Amino acid sequence: VAAGANVELGGGTLSGTGTIAGTLNWTAGTMGAGGTTTIASNSVLMVSGGADKSLNRRLDNYGTVTWTTGRIIGDSTPVLNNYAGALFDTQSDATLFDSNDSTVKTFNNSGTVRKSAGTGTSIWQGLFNNGGTLNVQTGTLALAGGGESSGAFTNALGATVDFTGGTQVLTNGASFSGAGLSRINGGALNVSTNATVAFTGNFELALGTLGGAGTFSIPAGSQMAWTGGVMAGSGTTTIASNGVLVASASADKSLNRRLDNYGTVTWTGGRIIGDSSPVLNNFAGALFDTQTDSTLFESNDASVKTFNNSGTIRKSAGPGVSLWRGMFNNSGTVNVQTGTLNPTDTVNLITSSYSGAGRFLFGSCTVNGTLTVAAGANVEFGGGTLSGTATIVGTLNWTGGVMGAGGITTIAANGVLVASGGADKSLSRQLDNHGTVTWTAGRIIGDNAPVLNNFSGALLDAQTDSTLFESNDASVKTLNNSGTVRKSAGTGTSSWLGVFNNSGALEIQRGIVSLTGNYTPAAGSSLKVFLGGLAAGTQFGQLRIAGTATLTGTLNIVLTNSFVPVVANSFLVVSSGVRSGTFSSVTGSDLGGGLILDPTYVLGDLTLVTTMVAALPPLMPQAIGADRLLRWPGDIAGYELQTATSINGPWTAVVAAVAQENGDSVVRLPATGTRFYRLVRPAAPRPGGNPAQ
Numbered sequence: 001v002a003a004g005a006n007v008e009l010g011g012g013t014l015s016g017t018g019t020i021a022g023t024l025n026w027t028a029g030t031m032g033a034g035g036t037t038t039i040a041s042n043s044v045l046m047v048s049g050g051a052d053k054s055l056n057r058r059l060d061n062y063g064t065v066t067w068t069t070g071r072i073i074g075d076s077t078p079v080l081n082n083y084a085g086a087l088f089d090t091q092s093d094a095t096l097f098d099s100n101d102s103t104v105k106t107f108n109n110s111g112t113v114r115k116s117a118g119t120g121t122s123i124w125q126g127l128f129n130n131g132g133t134l135n136v137q138t139g140t141l142a143l144a145g146g147g148e149s150s151g152a153f154t155n156a157l158g159a160t161v162d163f164t165g166g167t168q169v170l171t172n173g174a175s176f177s178g179a180g181l182s183r184i185n186g187g188a189l190n191v192s193t194n195a196t197v198a199f200t201g202n203f204e205l206a207l208g209t210l211g212g213a214g215t216f217s218i219p220a221g222s223q224m225a226w227t228g229g230v231m232a233g234s235g236t237t238t239i240a241s242n243g244v245l246v247a248s249a250s251a252d253k254s255l256n257r258r259l260d261n262y263g264t265v266t267w268t269g270g271r272i273i274g275d276s277s278p279v280l281n282n283f284a285g286a287l288f289d290t291q292t293d294s295t296l297f298e299s300n301d302a303s304v305k306t307f308n309n310s311g312t313i314r315k316s317a318g319p320g321v322s323l324w325r326g327m328f329n330n331s332g333t334v335n336v337q338t339g340t341l342n343p344t345d346t347v348n349l350i351t352s353s354y355s356g357a358g359r360f361l362f363g364s365c366t367v368n369g370t371l372t373v374a375a376g377a378n379v380e381f382g383g384g385t386l387s388g389t390a391t392i393v394g395t396l397n398w399t400g401g402v403m404g405a406g407g408i409t410t411i412a413a414n415g416v417l418v419a420s421g422g423a424d425k426s427l428s429r430q431l432d433n434h435g436t437v438t439w440t441a442g443r444i445i446g447d448n449a450p451v452l453n454n455f456s457g458a459l460l461d462a463q464t465d466s467t468l469f470e471s472n473d474a475s476v477k478t479l480n481n482s483g484t485v486r487k488s489a490g491t492g493t494s495s496w497l498g499v500f501n502n503s504g505a506l507e508i509q510r511g512i513v514s515l516t517g518n519y520t521p522a523a524g525s526s527l528k529v530f531l532g533g534l535a536a537g538t539q540f541g542q543l544r545i546a547g548t549a550t551l552t553g554t555l556n557i558v559l560t561n562s563f564v565p566v567v568a569n570s571f572l573v574v575s576s577g578v579r580s581g582t583f584s585s586v587t588g589s590d591l592g593g594g595l596i597l598d599p600t601y602v603l604g605d606l607t608l609v610t611t612m613v614a615a616l617p618p619l620m621p622q623a624i625g626a627d628r629l630l631r632w633p634g635d636i637a638g639y640e641l642q643t644a645t646s647i648n649g650p651w652t653a654v655v656a657a658v659a660q661e662n663g664d665s666v667v668r669l670p671a672t673g674t675r676f677y678r679l680v681r682p683a684a685p686r687p688g689g690n691p692a693q
Contacts, residue, residue: 003043010049020045020063030054033076039063041085047072055097061086061111068117071095074105074126082109084132091117093139097125109134109151115141115159123164136161136180143168146187155180155201163187163208170197170212177201184208184229191216191235205229210237211257218243218263232256232276239263241285247272255297261286261311268317271295274305274326282332286311293320293339309334315341315358330369336360336378349388354379362386362401375414382421392417392435402426405448411435413457419444427469433458433483440489443467446477446498454481456504463489465511469497481506487513491538508541509560518547519576523584525553529573531597531608532561539563540571549576549604557588557597557608565591565610574606584649619677627668630677634665639679641667647676 001007005022009029017035020043027049031037033056039045043063047053049070056076059065065088074097082088088109090096097105105126107113113134115122121140128134130149134141136159146166150173153161159180167188174191176182176199183204191197191214198217204225210216211233218224220242228251231237236258239245243263247253247270254273259265259280264287274297282288288311297305305326314335315322321340328343331350336358347362349369354360355377364383371386373379377394383401389408390396392415399421403409405428411417415435419425419442426445431437432453437460446469454460460481462468469477477498479485486507487494493512500515503522509530521527533539539561551574559565582601589597589608597608622629630641641658642651654677659666 001043026053027051027070028053031057031059033057036060039065039086055080061088063087064089066091067094067096068092069094071098073097074099075101075103077103077105078126079106079108082107082111082113082132084110086111088113090115090122090141093118093120093122095123095125097145098123099125105145107147115139121162127166128168130174134161136178142185144187149174151175152177153182154178155182163189170214171195175199176203184210189216190214190233199224205231205253209233211235218245220263226253227251228253228270230254230256231259236260239265239286255280261288263287264289266291267294267296268292269294271298273297274299275301275303277303277305279306279308282307282309282311282313284310284332288313290315290322290341291317293318293322295323295325297325298323299325309352313341315339315356321361334360340380355394359397364401373415398425399423400425400442403429403431405429408432411437411458427452433460435459436461438463439466439468440464441466443470445469446471447473447475449475449477451478451480454479454483454485454504456482458483460485462487462494462513465490465492465494467495467497470495471497487511487541493537493544506543508543510537510541512537512542512544514544514546516546518549519543519545520548520550521553523552526556527553527574527583528556528558529571530558530560531565531571532559532563534569534571536572540573542572543574545574545576545604547576548578548580549574551579551581551583551606553583553585555583555586555599555606557586559588559591565595565597567595567610567612569610570600571597571608572605573608576604579604579606619679621677623671624668626671628671630667630669631661631664632679634660634663642678642680644676645674651678651680 001020001022001024003021008025010027011029013030013032015032019038021040023044025046028051036058038060041062045065047067052071052073054073055078058079060081062083068091071094108129110131115136119139123142126145128143128147130151133152136155138159140160140162142162142164144165146168148169150171153176155161155178157179161182163184164186169190171192172195174197178201181202185206186208188209190212193213195214198219200222206227207229209230209232213234215236218239220240223244226247227249239261241262245265247267250270252271255278256276261282266289268291271294308329309332312333316337318339321342324343327346329348330352334354336356338358340359340361342361342363347365347367349371351370353372353374355374359378361380366384367386369388371390373392373394373396375393380397382399385402385404387404391410393412395416398419400423409431411433413434417437419439422442424443427450428448430451434455440463443466480501482504484505488509490511493514495514497516502525505526507528529541531540536542594612596611598611600607600609620631641654643654644651656667
């Protein structure tokens, strides 16, 4: 066809070899096997009309092919070569290389392929090897047969390049760009070994596979949607700083390769399956944002799944539980704002921290390294073993599992450990409490010589009748208290095994604290008991000591529940096998109106007995020169005058003559510094008792 000529192939078969130098209109018929059709530079092949056309040969385009309507069938191994400088312009939503035969159909492009019209989908079967440019300006061009490409895939706003079938291999030089969408939608897109392929704009993995041994990169300013399909192969998917991967929609996604995140991963829906030893690296400065309650790395294969975090993991949406399988290596930050994030296998911690009002749950996993719970954080240890070191500045809820030997758990000032839930917890290490430990339920087992240090200013609050340090091993269990140990709830008996070294305050507001060993508190310690009725445990607190009790320090008595004892009421507040010593001071014993709670020591027991005492006679001191004169009414007989250098004693009898002057009893003593004096009313002696004062 010469230049300027206008020839039409409208039916039948073109069997020979021809060169188009002008215009050939192809409206129907077959370009048969065995020959080559060549469109010369500046020449045109117009493919139009609704009828099918069949290309069963080689077509070499150096000019322009404009395809406006009708399918182009491909049989007998057709090859369409679109050379550098040539244009293949699709203005149709028809199908290329539709065929029932099994021969390979090939489109080799080193020029420009354009879809400039048609808002629907044009399906291209066979191999599409792109070394030039594919430009989709409108609608969708679906590549269904695979191929190998080093060229550019571009799209305009609203347009889509779709990989729907076969395997498209991308080599160095391949790229995706434009304001539209590039999508894997049933086919496979493999980046070849040592190649790196990037895109700008928008990319989606919806169905099929993104794979290969090379690197697929999501650059800064671009976003990839992952709504389904598989990331596979020995290569890497890389999200650059300021790049975004959004894993959305309810369909499962499968990560079977390495994913390196330097930007942002936002996961809003659907499980992320993990097979073939996947690795997800969330690097420093990167964000992995979970906005779903789905499962990460769910899988039936036995390969190791690994999440390495040195950036930030956030759960910002979803009120339920997101389960994370596999190995979780965390040297970064975890911020759970809502719901629960729950790693279930091995957790290795390297100076990591946790924050947020949501719950981070270590459930049935092994935790190694250093666990830091920030102020305001809510972290739960619900099973498995904590093997490393833990520092709690916020809140750690301990509902099960073992705090294993070899590490130290530290509750900072204002930090909180809540031991709750009916399951046993095992303390096999040192726990240092500078804040608050609240124990509401479940036994705390003690193995491997555990030590619980409750420091000055700290509170250990038992709100349960459970047992502390129950164990079958023979190691020594130790509770050292220099702060406050309190039983504030539970009307039954809480048994505390092991050694209890108390230099602080022991408060029993309700129930019974039973110590299975000896009790030898320090001189500066105190016991505070609350009296709210006559029944031990249910209405007043009681301390039971199976061994020897050495009493000292201060006994503080507090009335509660608006209860007021009456004469002869008694309260067995300390019961022991053998007792030595007494409390050096007592507060709260004076009930007013002459009514007192009289500490009565009998054998190993201390009972508070409600007693009415008469008003004591007044002492009337006078200073006369260098002497002191003490005077009291002479008609009151039988009182003993005692003196001490402190109001708290110890008190000793004054050995001095008592004179009678004007009806008063008078003692004259030399002035020897500041001293205190009192009159003591004698009473019948009781074993181990003091006279009522």
